[in-house]
Amino acid sequence: MTAKVMELFDNIWQQYISVTPSAKSIHQLLGSGSDVINDHVAYRTFNLEKVALDKLAKHLLALGYSECGQYDFEAKKLTAKHYEHSDDTMPKVFISELRVEEFPEKIQKIITELVAQLPDDISDRADFLYSGTPWQVSSTDYNTLLEESEYAAWLAAWGYRANHFTVSINHLENYDCILAVNSALKDAGYALNTSGGEVKGNEEVKLEQSSTLADKALVEFSDKSMEIPSCFYEFAKRYPLANGELYTGFVAASADKIFESTNATS
Numbered sequence: 001m002t003a004k005v006m007e008l009f010d011n012i013w014q015q016y017i018s019v020t021p022s023a024k025s026i027h028q029l030l031g032s033g034s035d036v037i038n039d040h041v042a043y044r045t046f047n048l049e050k051v052a053l054d055k056l057a058k059h060l061l062a063l064g065y066s067e068c069g070q071y072d073f074e075a076k077k078l079t080a081k082h083y084e085h086s087d088d089t090m091p092k093v094f095i096s097e098l099r100v101e102e103f104p105e106k107i108q109k110i111i112t113e114l115v116a117q118l119p120d121d122i123s124d125r126a127d128f129l130y131s132g133t134p135w136q137v138s139s140t141d142y143n144t145l146l147e148e149s150e151y152a153a154w155l156a157a158w159g160y161r162a163n164h165f166t167v168s169i170n171h172l173e174n175y176d177c178i179l180a181v182n183s184a185l186k187d188a189g190y191a192l193n194t195s196g197g198e199v200k201g202n203e204e205v206k207l208e209q210s211s212t213l214a215d216k217a218l219v220e221f222s223d224k225s226m227e228i229p230s231c232f233y234e235f236a237k238r239y240p241l242a243n244g245e246l247y248t249g250f251v252a253a254s255a256d257k258i259f260e261s262t263n264a265t266s
C-alpha cells in the first residue's frame with residue numbers, strides 16, 4: 001500500500017515543482033538528503049457534485065487514508081477535512097471545498113459553467129489528483145472571480161494539483177525551530193507570507209506554520225496568457241500532546257492565513 005502512496009505523491013510533487021521551482025530549491029536548501037519529510041499536502045475544490053471534496057478523498061481512502069478532522073472557514077466560505085494514513089510517515093492531506101451556493105449569482109454562474117464542461121466521471125481518472133486544470137477559463141472570468149474570492153480564481157486557473165507541500169520541521173536534521181527556518185529562507189531571498197505574522201500558531205495550539213508566497217507562473221487562459229500566483233511551500237512544526245504523541249490536526253485560525261499565500265502581491 002505505501003509503495004502506491006509514495007508513487008502518487010511522487011507524481012503530485014513532479015507536477016507541483018513544474019510550476020513552483022522555488023520549492024525544489026528550498027527542498028535542497030533545508031534538507032541534507034533524506035530528511036525532508038512532508039507533513040502534509042493541500043488541495044482545493046468546489047463543492048459541486050462532480051468535483052466535490054469527497055471525489056478527491058476517495059483516491060486517498062482507496063490507499064489506506066481515513067478522515068480525521070473537519071474545519072469551517074466562514075469568511076472564506078470554505079469547508080475542509082484532513083486525512084491521515086495508517087503509516088504515519090505518509091503525508092497528511094488537507095482538502096478544502098468552496099461553498100459555491102454562498103456566492104453572488106454571477107460568481108456561481110462562472111463556476112457552474114466551468115464544472116459543466118467536465119464529464120460526470122472526471123474524478124475517476126487515476127491521475128485526478130495531479131491532472132491540472134480540466135476546464136477552459138477566460139482571463140476575464142478569472143479576474144471576475146478574483147474580485148470575490150482569491151481561492152475561486154486560483155482554483156479556476158490551476159485545478160487539480162497540490163496547492164502546496166509542507167516540510168516537516170520536526171524531521172529536519174539542520175533545523176529545529178521555525179524561526180531558524182524562516183531566517184534561512186529570507187536570507188536566501190524568498191518572500192514569506194506575512195498575513196497573521198510570519199509564524200502562525202504556537203506551542204499552545206501544538207502547531208507552528210509558515211509559508212512562502214506563491215511563485216508566479218504563466219497560465220494559458222482561453223483568450224490570452226497571463227502570469228499569476230501558482231503554488232507555495234509550507235513549513236510546519238508539531239508539538240506533543242499530554243500523551244507524548246505529536247498533535248496531528250490542523251488549526252483553523254492559522255489555516256485561514258495560510259490560504260492567503262496565493263494572494264497576488266503588488
Ligand code: OOG
Nearest residue numbers: 042094163254255258259
Ligand atoms: C490550505 C490552507 C490550510 C494549513 O496547513 O493550515 C493549510 C490552502 O491554502 O489551500 O494548508
Ligand code: NI
Nearest residue numbers: 042166234258
Ligand atoms: Ni498547509
